Amino acid sequence: MILLRALAALLLALPSLAMAQERVVNVYNWTDYIDPYAIERFQQETGIRVRYDVFDSLETLEGKLSAGRSGYDVIVPTSEPTFSRLVRAGALRRLDRAALPNLANQDAALLRQVESSDPGNAHGAIYLWGTIGMGIRPDRIRALAPDAPLDSWDLILRPENARRLARCGIAIMDSGIDVIPSVLRWLGRDPNSADAGDLRAAEQALLAIRPHVRAIVASSAIMDALANGEYCAVITYSGDVVQAQGRARESGRGVGRDSEGLTYVQPREGAQLWFDMLAIPADAPNPENAQAFVNFMLRPEVIAGVTNQVRYPNAVPSSRPSVRPEVAGDPNVFPTAEMVARTFTASAPGAAAERARSRTWSRFKAGR
Known part of the structure; x- marks a missing residue:
């Protein structure tokens, strides 16, 4: 009888023991921003199960991380301003380079671009990168505004052009973090300005086109609607x-x-250059599994699969032979040196400027 009871107790405990021994990594990434086969392959090779959640704006990511104990092991913040803020706040774990040999695969020149956000590249690896610009349908634009420039922010940000294009639809992604620096650049101001006059000018410019903007929505929603x-x-x-x-x-x-x-158009006035980083929260519940995931993603053939899937450039030069020719040869995916030379990077504004920008964006969305 005692033996039977012990056996029964063991059988009841087995599911709990199995759950306790299960290896997992909790990943929080942008929507539509990975190669599903990479997740499948990582799970098969390592035995680590991937729990995968998505966000559609930096504001959403920051809101989730700000309270702490998010439960995530790997996150994908943009270098500026989110990643740099997390670094300064001590919210990210320093990378263990001994456990991440594939960090050496990354382009040294691109790493230098993000060193201002993360001195010594101590807290993150570049996942993908790109620019912020315009998606356009030239044929429909020319039918309504034949004299409007197709290579300039003037196309959308000048009210007289926006008014004419309202009939075929203007949309702006719902991220003041990303859009306001571009408006400041178009105005000839410092994209990183905290000056009240500069921010007021950006707000006035945005409010001037607001009556003609059909939608201010998540970038993922813009993508589907633009395709349709x-x-x-x-x-x-x-x-x-x-x-x-x-x-x-x-x-x-x-x-x-x-x-x-x-x-896609990278405006001639300059487009914001950004980098999305693979990072590990300081309170990640499974940091070793997180490092295994980051190291796996930096394999040339793995990150090439991501680029082929989502059409964003990666920072691993040795991946290029595995990138499909039509992707590798597209300057809208891998910008030319001349295109990169016209870009600018934004830095995280101070707390007061950040609050002012947030108010500006709220007023823009509300139209007043």
Whole structure:
């Protein structure tokens, strides 16, 4: 009888023991921003199960992380301002380079670009990068505004142009963190300015076009709608437009870089350059599993699969032979040196400026 009771107790405990021994990594990444096969392969190779959640804006990510104990092991913040703020706040774990040999695969020049956010590149590895610019349908724009410049922020930010394009649809991604620096650049101001006059000028510029903007939504929503032909001019991330091209092609709607198709434009005034980072929260429940995941993602063939899937460039030069030729050769995916030379990077504003920008963005969305 005693033996039977002991056996029964052991059988009841087995599920709990199995759960306790299960190896997991909790990942929080942007929407539509990974190669599903990479997750499958990582699980098969390591026996570590991936719990995968997504966000659609930096504001959402920061809100989740700000309270602490998020439960995530790997997050993907943009270098500025979110990643740099997390570094300064001590919210990220220093990378254990001995456990991450694939860090050596990264482009040294690109790493130098993010060193101002993370001195010594101590807390993050570059996942993907790109620019913020415009997605446009030139044929529809020319029908309404034949004299509007297609290579300038003037196309959307000048009220007289925005008014004419309202009929075919203007959308702007719902992220003041990303959009306001570009507006400041267009105005000839410092994209990192905390000056009250500069921020007031940016707010006035945004409010001037607000009556003509059809939607201010998450970039992922812009991508789908742009592919479906709902908008003719948008402000969003470069890769979202390139992905929308692929979806438009699959649906039979005209695409390409010619005059008839959907295309991405890096405005001549300059586009913001950004880097999305693989980082580990300081309170990550499974830091060793997190490091295994980061190291896996930096394998050349793995990160090449991500670039092929989501059409954003990665920072591993040895991955290029595994990137499909039509992707590797697209300057909207891998910008030329001349295009990169026209970009700028934004830094995290101080607390007072951040509050002012947040108020500006709220007023813009409300239209007053």
